[in-house]
Amino acid sequence: MNIYPKRWQALGYLTAGAFLSPLDYFIVNMALPSIKKAFNASDHQLQMVVAIYGLTYAALVVCGGRLGELYGRKKIFTVGLYLFLLSSLACALSPDINFLIAARLFQGIGASFLAPQVLASVRVLFKSSEQPKAVSIFSSVFGLASVAGQLLGGFLLNLHWTAFSWELVFLVNVPVTLLCIVGIHFTMDNNREEQRQNIDFTGALLLVTSLMMIICPIIFGRKYDWAWWIFAILFAGILLLVVFYRYEVQSLEKKQACTDRSWSFAAASLCFMPYHHLLL
Numbered sequence: 001m002n003i004y005p006k007r008w009q010a011l012g013y014l015t016a017g018a019f020l021s022p023l024d025y026f027i028v029n030m031a032l033p034s035i036k037k038a039f040n041a042s043d044h045q046l047q048m049v050v051a052i053y054g055l056t057y058a059a060l061v062v063c064g065g066r067l068g069e070l071y072g073r074k075k076i077f078t079v080g081l082y083l084f085l086l087s088s089l090a091c092a093l094s095p096d097i098n099f100l101i102a103a104r105l106f107q108g109i110g111a112s113f114l115a116p117q118v119l120a121s122v123r124v125l126f127k128s129s130e131q132p133k134a135v136s137i138f139s140s141v142f143g144l145a146s147v148a149g150q151l152l153g154g155f156l157l158n159l160h161w162t163a164f165s166w167e168l169v170f171l172v173n174v175p176v177t178l179l180c181i182v183g184i185h186f187t188m189d190n191n192r193e194e195q196r197q198n199i200d201f202t203g204a205l206l207l208v209t210s211l212m213m214i215i216c217p218i219i220f221g222r223k224y225d226w227a228w229w230i231f232a233i234l235f236a237g238i239l240l241l242v243v244f245y246r247y248e249v250q251s252l253e254k255k256q257a258c259t260d261r262s263w264s265f266a267a268a269s270l271c272f273m274p275y276h277h278l279l280l
């Protein structure tokens with residue numbers, strides 16, 4: 001195995017980039033009252049500001065990992081950083097709430113490109129004895145983000161001497177993404193799988209559809225007085241999620257991946273990161 005001399009520096013930039021994904025759940029939640037006041041937004045629109053990001057991330061995170069295998073993890077990670085950077089600027093410059101929701105969708109796409117590349121790169125950059133430590137560092141990101149997001153959000157929203165208010169929770173992403181773009185360029189090679197496989201479009205479609213059928217009724221149920229068809233869509237979404245699970249476990253590659261507990265825990269943190277926040 002080739003050991004990369006700058007592997008720990010690369011892990012730092014990879015982790016910093018992946019840190020942005022969960023951070024934006026918590027920091028944006030702190031800014032919702034200010035966003036509501038700025039745009040006179042409804043509660044449903046505010047829910048969409050949060051939910052569209054989580055839905056997009058959860059639906060595309062598997063595809064993000066597969067794209068890294070196909071085209072190179074450094075390349076897809078960098079694309080994710082640029083997309084996250086541009087969408088963060090778009091969020092901060094949003095002229096209305098609908099534009100903000102659309103920008104958050106693209107921010108979720110960028111986030112789905114970031115985190116999967118970290119776990120995949122750890123397997124390549126580090127020797128076996130170093131991998132548990134590297135995975136632990138990555139896994140700690142999600143816990144730290146929950147604390148940092150609330151503290152940093154509260155701090156930024158109280159900077160009354162600036163010309164910005166809620167916009168700062170998005171602008172704070174700019175220097176971090178720029179630092180990661182430069183750092184990754186000098187510390188990491190564009191490694192990818194030699195035996196590349198196609199993107200699982202069937203699995204992605206099942207996941208996207210099931211998540212939309214579960215999350216949208218939760219968001220809009222109150223608006224429609226929890227009509228019977230709201231529960232019907234929710235139940236159908238749960239059934240479709242079971243179908244997705246049954247479809248995915250038939251893959252021998254995924255079954256083998258689940259035998260390693262440390263990697264399974266990190267992967268579970270990666271995939272289920274959006275859900276607890278969507279239920280708040």
